[in-house]
Amino acid sequence: MTRVHDMGGRFGDGPVRPDPEQAPVFAADWHARALAVTLAAGALGRWTLDESRHARECLSPADYTRFSYYEKWIAALADLLVAKGVLSRDDLTGHGGGGAHPLAGRRLAAENVARTLARGGPADRDAGPGPVFEAGQAVRALRPAANRLVEGGHTRLPAYAAGAQGYVLRCHGNHVLPDSNAHGLGEAPEPLYSVRFKAAQLWAAPEHPDDEVILDLWQSYLEPA
Template sequence: MTRVHDMGGRFGDGPVRPEAKDAPVFAEDWHGRALAVTLATGFLGQWNIDVSRHARERLSPKDYTRFSYYEKWISGLADLLVEKGVLTLDDLSGAGTEDPHPLAARVLKAGTVSGALAKGGPADRPSDVPIQFEVGQNVRTVKLAANRLVTGGHTRLPIYAAGANGRILRLHGTHVLPDSNAHGLGEAPEPLYAVAFAAFELWANPEHPNDEVVLDLWQSYLEPA
């Protein structure tokens, strides 16, 4: 069964319409606040980026399909805050205690935001996993886009690219494996590749069959073609 969030290239969802170049960064004021509170709570150290992505993926299908982009962000965040014990449902409803929070000392202050964002969150790590593929080599993605470690778990292999033939464009080094990191199983770093796929490999009736899509994919998603 496909996952509701895995929508890339799905027939029937309509065309992608890029915003005008002069469009505001945030269509509504609260969008910026949703981004800010998501980044700020991330610095509390209670989860990682893969956990937060999976939280958005786990929204109910009814909510996921009707929510806007930042509604998905703030809803997934609310779930995480309660699941990790950072806040209670009473806190979210405004009925919680006014006592200082035990994580208050970790708060991301306004004056440190620019530096923190500039530093980023690098995911490259040393790894003992041998590099299996080289640039120019033909590969195939595993047939099912699924987490091999956790049933129904997070993975960065999109459904539309499962079982497709491509070629290695470059090796990015070794990076944290989201499939493991999203579920508290450790970072499990492994080689990460940029892989190019012809459009005709991904979709039955592409408008431009020889166009290419480039995906960053972990080694465990790939096999020799």
């Protein structure tokens, strides 16, 4: 993945400066509405969490860099709604037809929101291959960090870890593979590992070379070191 959103470990973007004061959960009223409409639209069942992540990644670099956090959410949601045939561009501009929507029966009712959020969307699965790596084993993240199923597609392997050697901390069992699920190719569950990397393996001049970064990586992202 070479898109602009993959910013982890990148130089030149300036330091991260956390707000010393407790920031509000939503800095503006419309931020809460953006979250609400995104969750409600997701409840329609027309796309997966991985597809929604990929939609945000597919925003043009110019839009991605100038949009605020929730502007990215809304822009990606609009793209998904049109791409999946839920709404038309005319609908989004207020010029669509009237009447009840065919998906109205799937709406997320207010009284069901808390229960739905508490249930979440577990991604662990019983199906899939068994683990080939064990705790303590040296592994290497594949280079380049890319989706091996879809050219330019979604992956959860960050670019800064590509080619780095780490050690398996634990296996979490089989989980849905985002590289497949984001593109309608099925869940394709496979083992998911926590892998620890020395900072010196990831960056040329780390401030604290012995610090460790722990990444959750799928089996197909790794090879024996």
